Amino acid sequence: MADAEFDLIVIGxxxxxYVAAIRAAQLGMKTALVEREHLGGICLNWGCxxxxxxxxxxxxxxxxxNLGDFGMSADNIKFDIGAVVSRSRGVAKxxxxxxxxxxxxxxxxxxxxxxxxxGAGKVVVDGDKxxxxxxxxxxxxxxxxxxxxxxxxxxxVWTYREAMVPKVMPKSLLVVGSGAIGVExxxxxxxxxxxxxVVEIMDRVLPVEDAEISAMARKSFEKQGMRILTEAxxxxxxxxxxxxxxxxxxxxxxxxxxxxxxxxxxxxxxNTEDVGLDTTxxxxxxxxxxxxxxNETAEPGVYAIGDxxxxxxxxxxxxxxxxICVEKIAxxxxxxxxxxxxxxxxxxxxxxxxxxxxTEAAAKDAGYEIKVxxxxxxxxxxxxxxxxxxxxxxxxxxxxTGELLGAHMIxxxxxxxxQGYVVAQTLETTEAELIHTIFPHPTLSEMMHESVLDxxxxxxxx
Amino acid sequence: MAxxxxxxxxxxxxxxxxxxxxxxxxxxSVRSGDVIAEIETDxxxxxxxxxxxxxxxxxxxxEGAEGVAVNAVxxxxxxxxxxxxDVEATTTAAPAPTPAEDAAPAPAAKQDxxxxxxxPLAKRIADQSGVSLSGVSGxxxxxxxxKADVLGASGGIAPPAVAVDKGDRVFASPLARRxxxxxxxxxxxxxxxxxxxxxxxxDIERVLxxxxxxxxxxxTKADAPKAAASTGSxxxxxxxxxxxxxxxxxxxxxxxxxxxxxxYLTVDCEIDELLRVRKEINARAPEGIKVSVxxxxxxxxxxxxxxxxxxxxxxxxEGIRRFNMVDVSAAVAIPGGLITPVxxxxxxxxxxxxxxxxxxxxxxxxxGKLKPDEYSGGTISVSNLGMFGIKQFxxxxxxxxxxxxxxxxxxxxxxxKDGQLAIATVMSCTISCDHRVVDGALGAELLQAFKNxxxxxxxxxx
Numbered sequence: 001m002a003d004a005e006f007d008l009i010v011i012g013x014x015x016x017x018y019v020a021a022i023r024a025a026q027l028g029m030k031t032a033l034v035e036r037e038h039l040g041g042i043c044l045n046w047g048c049x050x051x052x053x054x055x056x057x058x059x060x061x062x063x064x065x066n067l068g069d070f071g072m073s074a075d076n077i078k079f080d081i082g083a084v085v086s087r088s089r090g091v092a093k094x095x096x097x098x099x100x101x102x103x104x105x106x107x108x109x110x111x112x113x114x115x116x117x118x119g120a121g122k123v124v125v126d127g128d129k130x131x132x133x134x135x136x137x138x139x140x141x142x143x144x145x146x147x148x149x150x151x152x153x154x155x156x157v158w159t160y161r162e163a164m165v166p167k168v169m170p171k172s173l174l175v176v177g178s179g180a181i182g183v184e185x186x187x188x189x190x191x192x193x194x195x196x197x198v199v200e201i202m203d204r205v206l207p208v209e210d211a212e213i214s215a216m217a218r219k220s221f222e223k224q225g226m227r228i229l230t231e232a233x234x235x236x237x238x239x240x241x242x243x244x245x246x247x248x249x250x251x252x253x254x255x256x257x258x259x260x261x262x263x264x265x266x267x268x269x270x271n272t273e274d275v276g277l278d279t280t281x282x283x284x285x286x287x288x289x290x291x292x293x294x295n296e297t298a299e300p301g302v303y304a305i306g307d308x309x310x311x312x313x314x315x316x317x318x319x320x321x322x323x324i325c326v327e328k329i330a331x332x333x334x335x336x337x338x339x340x341x342x343x344x345x346x347x348x349x350x351x352x353x354x355x356x357x358x359t360e361a362a363a364k365d366a367g368y369e370i371k372v373x374x375x376x377x378x379x380x381x382x383x384x385x386x387x388x389x390x391x392x393x394x395x396x397x398x399x400x401t402g403e404l405l406g407a408h409m410i411x412x413x414x415x416x417x418x419q420g421y422v423v424a425q426t427l428e429t430t431e432a433e434l435i436h437t438i439f440p441h442p443t444l445s446e447m448m449h450e451s452v453l454d455x456x457x458x459x460x461x462x
Numbered sequence: 463m464a465x466x467x468x469x470x471x472x473x474x475x476x477x478x479x480x481x482x483x484x485x486x487x488x489x490x491s492v493r494s495g496d497v498i499a500e501i502e503t504d505x506x507x508x509x510x511x512x513x514x515x516x517x518x519x520x521x522x523x524x525e526g527a528e529g530v531a532v533n534a535v536x537x538x539x540x541x542x543x544x545x546x547x548d549v550e551a552t553t554t555a556a557p558a559p560t561p562a563e564d565a566a567p568a569p570a571a572k573q574d575x576x577x578x579x580x581x582p583l584a585k586r587i588a589d590q591s592g593v594s595l596s597g598v599s600g601x602x603x604x605x606x607x608x609k610a611d612v613l614g615a616s617g618g619i620a621p622p623a624v625a626v627d628k629g630d631r632v633f634a635s636p637l638a639r640r641x642x643x644x645x646x647x648x649x650x651x652x653x654x655x656x657x658x659x660x661x662x663x664x665d666i667e668r669v670l671x672x673x674x675x676x677x678x679x680x681x682t683k684a685d686a687p688k689a690a691a692s693t694g695s696x697x698x699x700x701x702x703x704x705x706x707x708x709x710x711x712x713x714x715x716x717x718x719x720x721x722x723x724x725x726y727l728t729v730d731c732e733i734d735e736l737l738r739v740r741k742e743i744n745a746r747a748p749e750g751i752k753v754s755v756x757x758x759x760x761x762x763x764x765x766x767x768x769x770x771x772x773x774x775x776x777x778x779x780e781g782i783r784r785f786n787m788v789d790v791s792a793a794v795a796i797p798g799g800l801i802t803p804v805x806x807x808x809x810x811x812x813x814x815x816x817x818x819x820x821x822x823x824x825x826x827x828x829x830g831k832l833k834p835d836e837y838s839g840g841t842i843s844v845s846n847l848g849m850f851g852i853k854q855f856x857x858x859x860x861x862x863x864x865x866x867x868x869x870x871x872x873x874x875x876x877x878x879k880d881g882q883l884a885i886a887t888v889m890s891c892t893i894s895c896d897h898r899v900v901d902g903a904l905g906a907e908l909l910q911a912f913k914n915x916x917x918x919x920x921x922x923x924x
Binding site: 429 | 636641656657658659662
């Protein structure tokens with residue numbers, strides 16, 4: 001059956017899989033995409049996008065609480081959590097439909113169902129429909145990691161999935177884990193008025209970020225009324241009718257925390273089961289498929305991209321891997337494997353956090369002699385005009401070559417700023433080109449300029 | 463009013479030069495036409511004449527200064543009555559014009575074009591390349607002289623610097639450039655693997671680890687002393703700094719061997735008849751005329767090109783330039799290098815005229831007194847090492863020419879004639895051809911025509 005023969009089959013329609021499929025079709029491959037639930041994957045349906053919609057609502061609410069700062073007042077302001085959630089769902093739905101359209105436009109065959117490898121080059125969908133292809137990309141994504149005894153139940157103990165569609169507004173909330181997911185939900189519910197406690201096993205929140213940024217984030221969250229426990233571990237959850245009682249071990253002793261709801265955000269684990277990997281030589285290590293720098297697995301003709309291959313668990317990392325993987329299959333010239341040191345990361349809490357490359361500590365550990373520049377939001381006209389004078393832009397340079405090793409930002413809209421540094425890194429600019437770049441005034445981006453200037457002892461406005 | 467004396471452009475492609483010697487000192491009076499300085503370009507020493515009258519107020523460039531930009535102020539003349547001590551340069555550093563189309567004309571070369579109809583651009587190019595428009599036929603509306611006409615008239619041999627610059631441009635990231643500079647790596651030799659071959663950090667790191675590719679190393683040998691320059695001479699060797707001629711030879715011939723696809727054809731020419739004719743001519747020639755074998759060679763190759771006009775060509779990106787004139791460059795060894803003065807219209811000149819040209823050109827070449835237009839613009843080169851007893855050799859094409867003829871010694875060799883062993887004076891000649899313009903059969907045709915003329919010198923009379 002000719003309809004079941006393809007050049008490439010992609011299993012999983014998330015930001016890794018659907019981008020890979022479209023790129024493959026652009027390169028002239030006959031491509032099929034197998035998706036078991038909905039196009040766009042977690043990112044679009046249960047992750048990046050709907051949470052951004054929620055956080056926009058909580059941001060607006062926060063501004064309304066502080067109208068006086070802007071010379072305004074309003075009475076009787078309210079929100080309806082059900083309407084907030086339904087806006088978020090509507091945004092996800094709209095975009096998911098868009099992906100279907102893009103795939104159709106690019107003549108990618110979309111097959112609804114659970115795809116499973118049956119040896120290399122063969123994919124069985126829902127156990128009955130068999131398709132073949134020279135190459136198969138596994139892009140099945142990941143799901144929330146659960147700790148033994150602390151499993152989510154969908155009732156009082158949530159994962160991101162339930163946390164995204166609350167039926168009622170929680171009065172109190174315990175968030176376990178302070179990575180991007182935990183911190184974003186903590187910020188959302190805190191801004192809407194819940195009593196939020198965050199428990200983190202490491203010694204700081206947002207542990208992958210630069211230590212100085214982590215410290216500023218913590219200070220800001222605490223100022224907003226969050227309670228944050230670091231170097232703390234939830235040992236036990238006692239689930240009751242109206243809430244949960246958590247036993248938390250801290251370095252100062254054991255503490256009991258009561259909350260209506262708990263969100264478990266302690267990392268994610270790859271969807272490696274039920275993909276038929278056991279029919280191939282593909283190797284799985286601690287919940288993730290092992291690949292080389294070209295996303296090749298141990299089985300020739302089978303590739304894996306995105307969350308299923310391990311951290312960083314980021315949609316844009318998955319998409320980029322998908323493109324490189326497909327271009328490699330197509331034999332394009334001049335390819336380079338993805339440079340993991342140039343993957344930006346963004347957290348959309350209030351304040352926002354964005355970064356790319358090495359932290360100051362990582363650069364020192366790697367043996368670099370570094371120059372560090374910092375510029376505070378307080379010194380920036382636009383930040384003050386916006387009413388957001390808290391934050392910082394920090395840059396780390398290799399003192400020897402002037403290479404921008406890393407950039408770390410916290411404050412309003414920094415998630416929209418970081419790509420300026422990512423472009424600079426990708427073009428391999430040195431401090432000289434950044435210093436000679438003209439930044440528009442008045443913008444938050446001027447702080448990016450000043451931070452570079454500061455690294456070389458030349459900051460103008462601070 | 464004080465007058466600035468500017469560094470003149472002695473050739474269309476000259477961007478800077480060495481001020482070899484001052485022939486005046488502060489306080490000297492000069493008149494228009496007086497020689498005030500000697501400038502060393504990449505090929506010759508040139509005299510700078512004063513255009514205006516006055517008293518030398520300041521010499522702004524030291525004797526022996528290298529890299530003096532064209533149009534930089536090198537001296538200031540005070541006009542009559544002005545106090546020499548009060549005079550200052552009115553412009554300290556006029557920007558050196560790039561020899562591009564839109565460059566300002568070098569004042570020294572400004573010509574009076576009278577009533578000649580020409581476009582402004584054509585006039586400017588004529589000024590810069592020292593071409594007199596009166597001798598140029600125009601192809602524009604109403605016989606107007608266009609840019610292309612001037613370029614054609616200047617032999618088209620000195621390509622506009624724009625094109626050269628384009629070829630020399632190295633695409634590399636700023637970081638790669640800095641790392642190359644810090645490690646004394648010739649960045650143009652580093653193979654780039656970035657987008658469109660851009661040289662990126664990873665390429666520099668690879669070369670630092672693995673070294674340059676073999677062919678690049680070969681080409682870098684000429685530059686090797688540069689790396690040693692920092693240490694200077696040692697007990698093991700003496701470091702001889704590059705003269706501008708040495709740099710030019712290194713650059714142009716490296717470029718030729720790297721970019722021009724050479725192939726070689728060799729033919730044995732019997733020259734007994736030529737030697738007899740030469741003896742006869744010299745016996746009857748007027749006082750002072752002594753025709754050499756090389757003069758015959760120049761005449762013969764010119765006659766051959768006239769018969770095989772397709773070989774009288776040069777490669778350009780836009781198309782093959784097939785020349786209407788036959789100008790033969792003859793390599794002359796001079797102290798510290800070599801130079802190739804041009805015998806213009808060698809096909810139209812008699813042996814006596816060629817001989818007179820060569821004697822004059824060779825003498826002035828050895829004295830370093832050739833003008834740029836006397837050593838640029840040939841359509842083919844001849845290199846003769848016969849006087850050293852060299853039997854046969856392959857010469858490197860002198861770009862942008864399409865061919866070079868390497869002439870060996872005329873020596874008595876056994877030859878077979880009509881089944882009998884005989885003795886003949888045989889001269890082996892090898893032509894190196896640029897395969898982009900001269901294919902094998904065409905080159906062979908040219909060499910055959912050459913052989914016919916050189917073996918039967920009476921054919922030169924045709």
